[in-house]
Amino acid sequence: MPRAPGSATLAELKATAGPGNYLDAPDDIAPYLADFRRLYLGATPLVLKPRSVEEVSRILSICNRDAVAVVPHGGNTSYCGGATPDESGTQIVVSMQRLNRVRQVDAANYSMIVEVGCTLAGAQNAAREAERLFPLSLGSEGTAQIGGNLSTNAGGTAVLRYGMMRDLVLGLEVVLADGRILAALKSLRKDNTGYDVKSLFIGAEGTLGIITAASLKLFPLPADTATALVGIDTPRHALDLLARLRTAAGDQVTSFELMPRIAVEMTVKHVPGVADPLGFGSPWHLLVELSSPNPQQNLTALLTSELEQAAAAGVIQDAMLAASIAQAQAMWKLRESIPEAQRRHGASIKHDVSVPVSAIPALIEKGHALAQALAPEGDVVSYGHAGDGNLHFNLSQKPGADVARFNSRAHDLEHAMFDLVESLGGSISAEHGIGRLKAQEFARRADPVELSVMHALKRALDPQGILNPGKVLCAD
Amino acid sequence: MPRAPGSATLAELKATAGPGNYLDAPDDIAPYLADFRRLYLGATPLVLKPRSVEEVSRILSICNRDAVAVVPHGGNTSYCGGATPDESGTQIVVSMQRLNRVRQVDAANYSMIVEVGCTLAGAQNAAREAERLFPLSLGSEGTAQIGGNLSTNAGGTAVLRYGMMRDLVLGLEVVLADGRILAALKSLRKDNTGYDVKSLFIGAEGTLGIITAASLKLFPLPADTATALVGIDTPRHALDLLARLRTAAGDQVTSFELMPRIAVEMTVKHVPGVADPLGFGSPWHLLVELSSPNPQQNLTALLTSELEQAAAAGVIQDAMLAASIAQAQAMWKLRESIPEAQRRHGASIKHDVSVPVSAIPALIEKGHALAQALAPEGDVVSYGHAGDGNLHFNLSQKPGADVARFNSRAHDLEHAMFDLVESLGGSISAEHGIGRLKAQEFARRADPVELSVMHALKRALDPQGILNPGKVLCAD
Numbered sequence: 008m009p010r011a012p013g014s015a016t017l018a019e020l021k022a023t024a025g026p027g028n029y030l031d032a033p034d035d036i037a038p039y040l041a042d043f044r045r046l047y048l049g050a051t052p053l054v055l056k057p058r059s060v061e062e063v064s065r066i067l068s069i070c071n072r073d074a075v076a077v078v079p080h081g082g083n084t085s086y087c088g089g090a091t092p093d094e095s096g097t098q099i100v101v102s103m104q105r106l107n108r109v110r111q112v113d114a115a116n117y118s119m120i121v122e123v124g125c126t127l128a129g130a131q132n133a134a135r136e137a138e139r140l141f142p143l144s145l146g147s148e149g150t151a152q153i154g155g156n157l158s159t160n161a162g163g164t165a166v167l168r169y170g171m172m173r174d175l176v177l178g179l180e181v182v183l184a185d186g187r188i189l190a191a192l193k194s195l196r197k198d199n200t201g202y203d204v205k206s207l208f209i210g211a212e213g214t215l216g217i218i219t220a221a222s223l224k225l226f227p228l229p230a231d232t233a234t235a236l237v238g239i240d241t242p243r244h245a246l247d248l249l250a251r252l253r254t255a256a257g258d259q260v261t262s263f264e265l266m267p268r269i270a271v272e273m274t275v276k277h278v279p280g281v282a283d284p285l286g287f288g289s290p291w292h293l294l295v296e297l298s299s300p301n302p303q304q305n306l307t308a309l310l311t312s313e314l315e316q317a318a319a320a321g322v323i324q325d326a327m328l329a330a331s332i333a334q335a336q337a338m339w340k341l342r343e344s345i346p347e348a349q350r351r352h353g354a355s356i357k358h359d360v361s362v363p364v365s366a367i368p369a370l371i372e373k374g375h376a377l378a379q380a381l382a383p384e385g386d387v388v389s390y391g392h393a394g395d396g397n398l399h400f401n402l403s404q405k406p407g408a409d410v411a412r413f414n415s416r417a418h419d420l421e422h423a424m425f426d427l428v429e430s431l432g433g434s435i436s437a438e439h440g441i442g443r444l445k446a447q448e449f450a451r452r453a454d455p456v457e458l459s460v461m462h463a464l465k466r467a468l469d470p471q472g473i474l475n476p477g478k479v480l481c482a483d
Numbered sequence: 484m485p486r487a488p489g490s491a492t493l494a495e496l497k498a499t500a501g502p503g504n505y506l507d508a509p510d511d512i513a514p515y516l517a518d519f520r521r522l523y524l525g526a527t528p529l530v531l532k533p534r535s536v537e538e539v540s541r542i543l544s545i546c547n548r549d550a551v552a553v554v555p556h557g558g559n560t561s562y563c564g565g566a567t568p569d570e571s572g573t574q575i576v577v578s579m580q581r582l583n584r585v586r587q588v589d590a591a592n593y594s595m596i597v598e599v600g601c602t603l604a605g606a607q608n609a610a611r612e613a614e615r616l617f618p619l620s621l622g623s624e625g626t627a628q629i630g631g632n633l634s635t636n637a638g639g640t641a642v643l644r645y646g647m648m649r650d651l652v653l654g655l656e657v658v659l660a661d662g663r664i665l666a667a668l669k670s671l672r673k674d675n676t677g678y679d680v681k682s683l684f685i686g687a688e689g690t691l692g693i694i695t696a697a698s699l700k701l702f703p704l705p706a707d708t709a710t711a712l713v714g715i716d717t718p719r720h721a722l723d724l725l726a727r728l729r730t731a732a733g734d735q736v737t738s739f740e741l742m743p744r745i746a747v748e749m750t751v752k753h754v755p756g757v758a759d760p761l762g763f764g765s766p767w768h769l770l771v772e773l774s775s776p777n778p779q780q781n782l783t784a785l786l787t788s789e790l791e792q793a794a795a796a797g798v799i800q801d802a803m804l805a806a807s808i809a810q811a812q813a814m815w816k817l818r819e820s821i822p823e824a825q826r827r828h829g830a831s832i833k834h835d836v837s838v839p840v841s842a843i844p845a846l847i848e849k850g851h852a853l854a855q856a857l858a859p860e861g862d863v864v865s866y867g868h869a870g871d872g873n874l875h876f877n878l879s880q881k882p883g884a885d886v887a888r889f890n891s892r893a894h895d896l897e898h899a900m901f902d903l904v905e906s907l908g909g910s911i912s913a914e915h916g917i918g919r920l921k922a923q924e925f926a927r928r929a930d931p932v933e934l935s936v937m938h939a940l941k942r943a944l945d946p947q948g949i950l951n952p953g954k955v956l957c958a959d
Contacts (some may be wrong), residue, residue, distance in 0.1 A: 029909060115722055115841035116872070117729075160675050174650065189932045196871040197647060197837045198910035199686055200637050200917060200925055201955055202937050206682040210675055227729050228779035246591055253593075253703050257776045258734045300733045301785075309777075361673045395672040396592070434674035441676060456665045460944070461678045466948055467943035468936070479677055 009076035009473050011097040016073045017053055020099065023065045025294065028105075030054040031290050039100045042091040043084050046444060050096035058105045060180060060188055060219040060433055066101060067473075068186030068218065077101055079213035081155035084127065084147040086359070087442025089159060089212045089478055098476070103154045106219055107259050109133040110299070117225040118177055118194040123154030123218050127161075130223070139225035142169035146343055157218050160210035162438030166297075168261040169226065169393035171438070172209065178222035179205040184215075184445075184469040194222045207464065212440055213475040215468045227300035229261075233310040234296045234335035239287025242368045245293055245393050247322045249364070252295065255313050257312035259306065262296040263394030265367075270345045270390045277351040278344040284327045284339065293393070294342045354404040356417045360428045361437035364396040368421060370431055377423045382416035384408035397437040400424060425452065441479045450481045485552035485949050487573040492549045493529055496575065499541045504581075506530040515576045519560050519569040522920060525555070526572035534581045534663055536656060536695040542577060542836065543693065543949075544662030552952050553577055555689035558602065561622040562835070563918025565688045566955055574952070582695055585609040586822040593701040594653055594670040599630025599694050603637075606699070608943065615701035617646035622819055633694050636686035638914030643870035644737040644774075645702065647801045647914070648685065654698035655681040660691075660945040670698045683940065688916055689951040691944045705737075709786040710772045710811035714765025715803035718844045721769055721800045721869050725840070728771065730884055731789050735782065738772040739870030741843075743855060746821050746866045748911035749879065754820040760803045760868035769869070770818045772811075829880040832893045836904045837913035840872040846907055850876050853899045857910035860884035873913040876900060901928065917955045926957045 012020075021029050030036050031053050040049045057063045057229045070077050076098040080090045092098040107124035114137045122129050127148035134141040145151060145163040156163070157179075161172045169175065178193040191205050199394045208216050239245060245265055252260045268290050271283050285292065297306045308329060315325045329335035349355045362370045371389055378387045385402035392398075402420070431450065441449050450458065458480075465472075465480055476482075488496075497505050506512050507529050518524045533539045546553050552574040556566045568574040583600035590613040599607050603624040610617035616769035621627060621639040631637070633655075635650045645651065654669040657857045667681050670792035684692050715721060721741055744766050747759050761768065773782045783804060790802045825831045838846045847865055854863045869873075878896070880889045901911045905928065917925050926934065934956075941948075941956055952958075 031597060033933065113839060113841050115726065116839040118839065160679075162673055162675075166673065173679065183932070183936070187932045187935075189936060190930055191933055193908055193910065194839045195837050195908070195910050195913075196644065196840070197638055197868070197873045197913040199647075199912045199914055200910055200921075201929065201933075201942055202687055202691070203636075203649065203682045203685065204933055204936050206679045206941075209679065211678055215678070221537070227733055230730075250591065253776065254706075255777045257703055271664070300729065301731045303731075342937075362670050363592040363670045365589050397673045432669055432671070434669065434671050434676055437671075437673040437676045438675055453677065454666055456659070456663045457667055457677075457680055459663075460659070460665060460680050463943040464678055464680070464940065467939040468546075 008073050009097065009471065009476060010101065012052065012073065012075040014208060016075055019069055020053060020055060020066060023062065023069065024055045024057065024475065028056045028058065028358040039080055039102065044086060047088045047091045049092035049094055049099055051092045051100045052096060054100040054102055056102045056105050057455045060182060063101065063182045063217055063219055064186045064188050067182050067184060070099060070473055071185045071471055075099055075470050075474060076473050078475050079103060079154065079217050081123065081152035082150040084151045084155065085159065085442055087444035088441040089440055089442035090155065093477055098197055100233060102215065103152065104354060110220065112137045113194060114139055114286060116194055118222055119225060120192060120222045121153055122220045123152060123157065125153045127151050127153060127156055134225050135228065140225055140228045143172055143175060147320055153221060154218055157209050157221055158212050159440040160394065162397065164262050164264065164392065166392060168258050173206060175224045176205065176221055177224055179208060179218055180220040181208050181216040181218050184471065184474050189216065192220060192222050205477065210440065212442060212478045214465065214479050215474065229298035230300050230302040231304045231306050232296060232298045233306035233337065234329040234338055235310055235314060236285055236325050236327050236338050237293040237295055237314065238285050239291045239293060239323050240289060242371050244322050246364065246367065248293065248317055249394055251313055251317055252285060256297050256309060259297045259299050261298045262294065264294040264342050264391065265393035266292040266294065266345065266390045267388065269386055270388050271341065273352050274341055274344045274348040275387065279347040281341050281344050283341060285325055289324045294338055328330040349388060349401060349403050352403050354413055356382065356402045356420060358400040358421065358424050358441045359437050360400055360424065360433055360435060361395065361397040362428060362433035364394070366431040367393055367396060367398065370398060370427065373427050374424060377427060378402055380421065381420045381423055382413065384413035384416065443478055446477065446479060446481050485550050485573065485947065485952060488528065488549065488551040488575065492545065492551055495545055496529060496531060496542060499538065499545065500531045500533065504532045504534065507751050510942035515556055515578065516568065518564040520562060523564045523567045525568035525570055527568045527574055528572060529575045530576040530578055532578045532581050536658060537737060539577065539658045539693055539695055540664050543658050543660060545856040546949050547574060547947055550947050550949060551575055552949050554951050555579060555630065555693050557628035557804065558626040560627045560631065561635065561918055562915040563920035565916055565918035566631065569953055578695065579628065579844055586696065588613040589670060592670055593700055596668060596696060596698045597629055597700060599628060599633065601626050601629045603629060603632055610701050611704065614704055616704045617699060617703055618837065619648055619651060629697060631698055633685050634688050635916040638873065639738065640738050640868065642868060643739055649682060651700045652681065652685060652697055653700055655694055656696040657684050657692040657694050660950050662946065665692065668696060668698050673748055682885045686916065688918060689956045690941065690955050691950065697727045705774035706776050706778040707780045707782050708772060708811065709775045710783035710814055711786055711790060712761055712803050712814050713769040713771055713790065713799050714761050715767045715769060715799050716765060718767060718847050720798050722840065722843065724769065724793055725870055727789055727793055732773050732785060733774050735773045737774045738770065740770040740818050740867065741869035742768040742770065742818060742866045743823065743864065745862055746864050747817065749828050749864065750817055750820045750824040753824040754847045755816050757820050759817060761801055765800045770814055825864060825877060825879050830886045830889055832858065832878045832896060834876040834897065834900050835913050835915045836876055836900065836909055836911060837873040838904060838907045838909035840870065842907040842909065843869055843872060843874065846874060846903065849903050850900060853903060854878055854896065857896045857899055858889065860892065919954055922953065922955060922957050
């Protein structure tokens with residue numbers, strides 16, 4: 008069990024970082040104490056800003072020797088409080104923001120090596136300068152850092168085509184709990200030498216080691232893109248259209264996002280500059296995007312033809328193809344403004360869940376029934392990455408509803424929703440991780456054998472339990 | 484440390500399996516004692532053939548209690564002796580061949596759940612019946628079982644497009660060393676609940692648990708394919724052509740195989756029915772395949788146009804597109820007969836190595852120099868999955884060479900080749916795994932920190948060391 012750091016430990020840590028590379032004044036520390044959603048307000052005696060993997064190594068050696076807890080910190084965009092110290096004031100924060108070099112871009116190998124303090128947007132730009140695509144894409148990409156993307160196995164809007172962050176990693180450099188440096192930064196597509204150690208650290212939220220750099224997969228830049236907004240009458244038809252598009256275009260289907268009419272209306276109403284080109288005609292909207300590195304693929308013709316056939320078969324009600332980049336951007340703005348519209352609309356209850364893609368209609372139908380029964384003060388606003396089986400099954404308060412009563416429904420509704428998701432073979436956290444927010448619920452619901460394996464792995468790699476305590480796993 | 488099973492343990496194991504579900508007569512056991520390449524001849528008192536995950540669980544409970552070593556056995560096509568018991572006669576063999584059901588095919592979710600005793604070809608067929616593709620493809624697919632594909636993280640000819648076996652797994656069912664069943668058979672694209680436990684068992688060669696079933700990713704069936712044989716004068720031009728094709732066709736580039744002229748000549752000479760449509764014109768051949776689920780993509784026109792442009796730019800010397808399925812099959816037969824041609828030609832020395840794709844030309848050039856200096860009795864026959872950076876850097880004896888002297892070069896040449904591969908940031912085992920064959924070399928060359936993490940994981944999951952001892956990791 009970690010303990011409070013003594014003054015000698017703190018002095019040694021400060022000396023290791025060097026002047027100007029740590030923060031200990033309350034005003035300076037404050038930004039590191041609250042998470043993005045303001046769910047938690049923690050405390051810490053010290054924020055360290057190492058500039059190299061060797062400095063991270065020395066910091067962890069000291070903390071491990073003295074059993075002091077360490078909270079790694081990136082862009083601070085976690086939805087689950089994953090990078091926030093607890094209230095005890097005994098946990099040291101290690102900010103990774105100064106490890107932000109792009110070490111290598113190898114265009115011929117379609118790979119690059121970046122340090123974890125790079126923002127996601129910075130990594131995307133480095134790839135683009137070499138005429139390559141780093142495909143991970145998120146709303147917070149200007150702020151979120153590669154370290155957080157790795158540690159939460161981030162998702163986003165291009166998972167259907169390119170996979171999650173874990174799928175985009177070729178190698179890692181990690182500082183272990185005792186300060187040893189695991190140098191597994193290979194940039195190979197094929198390497199069958201022993202266990203897949205690197206994958207353990209991805210999605211581990213800093214509880215098994217501190218990742219300092221990653222070798223990432225790159226892809227050809229898209230040179231042709233076709234974007235459409237599609238109206239359908241039921242989520243079941245979303246699956247029909249997805250199957251048609253995947254058969255016609257395979258992995259050129261890059262995004263397949265589902266939005267209910269209420270989300271569209273709410274977004275048009277609350278967010279300036281957002282319009283709905285389909286004019287509220289359908290109960291559900293789909294935002295579909297195809298892309299290809301070949302400028303001669305004529306994806307617009309392909310998508311037009313597929314949508315015409317789907318309309319003739321009664322699968323879709325209406326569709327509009329973006330005729331310009333500006334129109335495509337407007338369609339994406341409609342989709343990406345939903346969280347902001349929910350915020351402006353009032354109180355909300357949120358669930359980031361996934362099911363097999365084939366179970367999306369059942370999730371929506373049964374989830375609606377649960378919401379009506381258990382939170383009658385709310386309207387269901389369920390939207391998201393339908394092509395991946397991942398929905399943000401949210402509720403927004405009805406206009407004029409009793410907010411306190413609505414909020415009081417959250418616990419029971421979450422319980423029922425998670426039961427439903429489990430019954431459909433799904434996951435209670437599709438892309439946001441566990442952090443502190445879901446650690447207890449995860450401990451309660453996880454398969455006991457799988458949970459015990461995770462605890463065994465944690466003990467094997469962090470026997471003192473100093474790495475981000477209380478995140479992912481509750482105390483043994 | 485495992486010990487020899489006593490007669491009571493053997494009797495209990497036989498009773499657990501039941502009559503007809505184990506083998507203990509020497510003649511019956513014999514097929515389980517030699518590996519595919521006849522590198523090893525082991526011994527065992529008992530071969531068990533469990534029919535369910537529960538039976539595997541009971542077997543491992545008994546073996547763990549009594550500290551008896553267990554060797555999981557699939558289709559017995561390992562190139563590294565991974566499924567063969569040692570010579571002590573104390574290790575029990577557990578054949579997985581009777582756990583061979585296809586439990587579920589979910590076409591809408593593009594997934595299926597199969598037991599590990601299914602052959603790879605059987606799993607491919609089950610997917611095809613649901614109009615889906617399971618893309619892993621290997622020479623031994625009629626015999627190799629899914630359990631072995633998982634446990635060695637198998638590669639093959641479609642990795643460029645679809646990835647290795649690990650990339651194709653959504654979930655696993657695993658029996659742990661102590662007999663507990665880890666039920667992680669979810670079929671989700673997105674699931675961020677805790678550590679990536681399943682990935683640990685993939686490529687672990689049965690040393691961390693016995694996998695009993697897997698949920699696998701499926702893809703749309705290809706409906707258009709274009710295949711070409713291309714002549715180039717230097718491996719550097721292979722990279723140029725790969726970049727052109729990926730830019731033009733993205734992930735429609737399914738295979739990109741490199742063959743030297745000597746491999747082509749040897750294959751035409753030794754294997755009946757093989758011809759070279761390009762007529763030995765070029766120092767190197769490439770076998771290129773594009774595929775798409777859309778029958779209207781006209782990939783033949785696309786490939787023709789790209790090859791014409793590449794020829795005009797001096798990147799390629801010659802090319803022939805397959806005008807029929809029979810022609811495409813003949814091109815593939817040329818490629819896939821190389822191992823057989825090497826066998827018929829005489830003695831050989833083999834290395835399954837990978838480097839970043841950008842380092843393929845350096846690997847070939849420097850590898851040739853090493854081979855000429857260290858094994859002058861041999862000719863280099865380096866061929867393979869160039870698009871993945873994976874070459875089978877082999878030698879064949881020169882006609883009439885002193886075979887004993889040639890064979891005696893293997894050790895020093897391997898040492899030098901592995902040094903070269905390491906200097907290029909590569910791997911000493913790209914797709915065949917470690918098994919028993921490379922365990923010592925792996926222990927010598929692995930990063931010490933990474934190796935110590937692997938040992939820590941082994942101790943955490945198999946504290947008695949009963950699971951496939953001597954494979955992957957040498958004794959602690």
